[in-house]
Amino acid sequence: MVFFDEKQTAAGKRQLMKSYRKELWFNTRNRREFINITPEVEACLKESGIKEGFVLCNAMHITASVFINDDESGLHQDFETWLERLAPERPYSQYRHNNGEDNADAHLKRTIMGREVVVAVTDGKLDFGPWEQIFYGEFDGRRKKRVLVKIIGE
């Protein structure tokens, strides 16, 4: 969906402020996964028609993350090892939150890896630094969950 909000600039020239919103859905096979969602976000940007502005991309669940880092499998294994050291999944009984639930570790992992990213849009492209890619970090998967993509600009 694209909404237009017309505004007059000081020069009297008409500018169009656009707003775009989309939900990306995931249902991972494993409890924990990292998925490179850069192509999906780029597709959203193309669909929005926005050339200058910002993309906000956030997990809509408190046991999943959206973060930016390198698309390198060794690093992803390092993240997994590091997060398991900080907040091990088991034993479930070590967490007070796991009173009828088993996902306390997922809440903690999500907090470390972050809720959202904001990326500048320049000349119709995601204005990344070297090697930057956007990832969905799932910490309590095997069910339907979503990510919000919101793009504002012109």
Ligand code: ZN
């Ligand atoms: Zn929970």
